[in-house]
Amino acid sequence: MKLSSDFVRLIFFSLITSLSCVAQNLAPDIANYDISVILDNEKKILNGEQQLTWLNTSPTAVNELQFHLYLNAFKDNKSTFMKESGGRLRGDKMPPDGYGNIYVTRFSSEDGQELLGKLKYIQPDDENLDDRTVISVELEKPVEPGESIVLNMGFRAKLPKIFARTGYGENDYYLIGQWFPKIGVFEPNEDGEWGWNCHQFHANSEFYADFGEYKVNITLDQKLKVGASGELISELKLKDGLKSVSYKASDVHDFAWTASPDFVIHKTEWKGVKVKAMMQPEHASQYKRYFDGAIRSLEYTEKLLGKYPHKTLTLVDPPISSEGSAGMEYPTFVTGLSYWGVGKWLRLAELVVVHEFGHQYFQGILANNEFEQAFLDEGFNQYLEGRIMDESYGKGSLFNLLGFTIRDSEISRYSYVTMKFPEMDKINRPVWKYPKGVYSDLTYTKTATVLMTLENLIGREQMDAVLKSYYQQYKFKHPKLADFSRVLNETTGANYQWFVDQAFNKNYSCDYQVDTLINSGKQSSFVLSRKGQFILPQQVLVRFNDGSEEVFVWDAQQVNKKFSFDKLISQVSIDPGKRNLMDLNRVNNSYTVLKQDDFFAKYTAKAIFWIQHIVIGFLFWIG
Numbered sequence: 012m013k014l015s016s017d018f019v020r021l022i023f024f025s026l027i028t029s030l031s032c033v034a035q036n037l038a039p040d041i042a043n044y045d046i047s048v049i050l051d052n053e054k055k056i057l058n059g060e061q062q063l064t065w066l067n068t069s070p071t072a073v074n075e076l077q078f079h080l081y082l083n084a085f086k087d088n089k090s091t092f093m094k095e096s097g098g099r100l101r102g103d104k105m106p107p108d109g110y111g112n113i114y115v116t117r118f119s120s121e122d123g124q125e126l127l128g129k130l131k132y133i134q135p136d137d138e139n140l141d142d143r144t145v146i147s148v149e150l151e152k153p154v155e156p157g158e159s160i161v162l163n164m165g166f167r168a169k170l171p172k173i174f175a176r177t178g179y180g181e182n183d184y185y186l187i188g189q190w191f192p193k194i195g196v197f198e199p200n201e202d203g204e205w206g207w208n209c210h211q212f213h214a215n216s217e218f219y220a221d222f223g224e225y226k227v228n229i230t231l232d233q234k235l236k237v238g239a240s241g242e243l244i245s246e247l248k249l250k251d252g253l254k255s256v257s258y259k260a261s262d263v264h265d266f267a268w269t270a271s272p273d274f275v276i277h278k279t280e281w282k283g284v285k286v287k288a289m290m291q292p293e294h295a296s297q298y299k300r301y302f303d304g305a306i307r308s309l310e311y312t313e314k315l316l317g318k319y320p321h322k323t324l325t326l327v328d329p330p331i332s333s334e335g336s337a338g339m340e341y342p343t344f345v346t347g348l349s350y351w352g353v354g355k356w357l358r359l360a361e362l363v364v365v366h367e368f369g370h371q372y373f374q375g376i377l378a379n380n381e382f383e384q385a386f387l388d389e390g391f392n393q394y395l396e397g398r399i400m401d402e403s404y405g406k407g408s409l410f411n412l413l414g415f416t417i418r419d420s421e422i423s424r425y426s427y428v429t430m431k432f433p434e435m436d437k438i439n440r441p442v443w444k445y446p447k448g449v450y451s452d453l454t455y456t457k458t459a460t461v462l463m464t465l466e467n468l469i470g471r472e473q474m475d476a477v478l479k480s481y482y483q484q485y486k487f488k489h490p491k492l493a494d495f496s497r498v499l500n501e502t503t504g505a506n507y508q509w510f511v512d513q514a515f516n517k518n519y520s521c522d523y524q525v526d527t528l529i530n531s532g533k534q535s536s537f538v539l540s541r542k543g544q545f546i547l548p549q550q551v552l553v554r555f556n557d558g559s560e561e562v563f564v565w566d567a568q569q570v571n572k573k574f575s576f577d578k579l580i581s582q583v584s585i586d587p588g589k590r591n592l593m594d595l596n597r598v599n600n601s602y603t604v605l606k607q608d609d610f611f612a613k614y615t616a617k618a619i620f621w622i623q624h625i626v627i628g629f630l631f632w633i634g
Contacts, residue, residue, distance in 0.1 A: 037320050038222035038262040038487035041066045042194050046166055050231040050270070055179045057168040060117075061191055069155045069197055069205045074153040076162075077133070077209035078146050081189035082113035084212040085171040085178075089141035091134075092175070095443065098212035100175045103335040109172030115146070115192055117165030124151045126162075136211045138442060146192075166192055173333040180333030183235065189218065196221050196380075198489075210382040210512060213443040213452040217374075217381040217388075219266040222487055227266055228257045236276065238289045238325045239268035241342045262320060262487065263342035264378055269327050282304050284319060290328040297349045297360050301326045304364030304616050307403045312395070315475060316372055316482040324371075326364060338363050341369035352388040356412040358404060362419065365403075366396045376486045383441045384492055385450075386515070390438070390458020393423055395460060420463065426456035428595045432467040433457075434543070439515040460592050461514045464547075467590035468510070469503055477502045510547075514593075519545035521593040523567065525583045525602040536575040537583050537602065541567050547591060556580040580604070 013420040047126040048059035067073050084092035087110060098105040118127040133147045134140065149424050154160045169188055177188045195209025196219060208219065216358050225241060233254045233538040241260025241474040248254050260266055277288045286305055288298040304325060313319055329336045345367035349360040369392040373379070381388040397420030400408040407416030417582040427433065430452050436445055438453045439460075445453065466474040481498040483492070496511045513519050520543035528537040539551065546567050553561045565572065565585075585600040594600065 014601035040223050041221035042223040045226045047228045052232045055170045059166045061164050071205050072153040072154050072155050074150050076148045077195040077207040080113050080195045081212050082128045083143040086112040091139045091142040091211050104139035105174050106172050111169045111171030113168040173335040176339045184271040186269050186336035190333045219380045225260040225266040230255050234272045235270040236274040237270045240266045240342050265341050267341035286324045291330050294349050294351045295562045300360040304361035307369040308365050311399045318519050340367045342375045365399050369395045385442045386438050386454040386458040389454040393455045394462040423456040423459040424592050427460045433520045434518045437518040464592045513545050521545040522595045523585045524599040528602045530579045535580040539572050541570050549585050552584045552587040556581050
């Protein structure tokens, strides 16, 4: 009998995979994928086959399955994603001829159930009947608790032009993410009732999935250089100018890959982790900056949280024409961003790598629900980014030119405190329910600012202990805010629920003001005002004309509180150590009785303040 080339490749891949080094799984294997896909380089189409083995870890029988078809977000302008985004995301616009889609072409179970005819599109979030990013399939025979079901599926995907993290670009560049039918998560809700968590693809949402093992075989043109999640198992030349590359990724909840004929590839290694940078020719020399950001991140995060559990890390440098695929994370695989001619006065290349690497821990390993509590990934990672950048690159960690320096962590605070309506919404809510235009401010920068303030409140040593305990207890377990709060209280030995509730579950803001300072005769008084609803005790420093000082803590319970003294005051300062980074307006935190020669010093300081913030605003815009 003559064996087909596809069958020979499948046998070879299975043999190589079985003989490869096997380690004990760190994550539960709930959704295991064996995928074989062919990339049609001319038509920009994927033709795929996948075998999914799904384990029912619940105590109830499951008679329905739900899957994400993420690429259908780009099917037309009627999808929920396109309606919410207006066809724009992160500065990119969907080209009129750039739409893509995905169709399931075959669907059956290994026990003989034909399921394709039972497939139906559902819209669990908004009832938009034109949205086709989630499908439901009823089973003839339920999957009992502890049992597995094996599903065989075929799919065909027309890739969009690069938009919202995925697709094809000029000169046969590809970034292929969320490209296959992906099963949702069957889990208990807040009331303890088990059901599917399988949300539609929203403009601001990312992804949520169970862990498993991925075996992926990709057939494509030999000219295309490939990078992907996991470890390369084999690469074989085929006839007709094609080749077959096979990867295996364990303890992951997703798989993404890239291809381009133009990549300039550099490799290094750190403590057994193989790090690869796939660079564009026009700025290939910046690979050293990619490596620097990655290795500093590996060192810092391993010490802070725990050992990086994977053997590979692939860094992808997209072309400028495909910036829509820049700055994205998948397990063991991230995309960066760099420009020719940008020196180290602006550490953009390092910044993006540091940020995206941090997701390997928060998004890749802790793997919270990014539809419902995106801030547990994005905001916690933004906080980590600030620490790594500032402690690795010093005072001008982000920007350092002609004497002007900006630390990375300042960007987070600046973004939050300059919101037009900082009380627009609370952080802790599903991302598609946010008012328009506040997603990044709340999930990224306000959350990071909250965590920086929490660190100042409990101390760096305690904060590190909290983060490490949180990570170690909940890696590979999909934690929620309540889990972090519990670890915070257990680790510190105190109850900080009051802080967590105000910061995440309320739309409260901080703004404390020194008001109405009066010196009269030998007596003085002033009023402290709480202009926001966030009640956070504040340290207050009072300086007197006789050179003495007094420091006390104001509990901030009252909106206005008057304080009186029997001697004259020269200055009153709220939070003199600047520990409360959530305070929206620090200018009103201090009231000083100025001497004449202090006038110019005061306004020079204000001028420097505004120049610095104009520069920060520019950086935030180009980022």
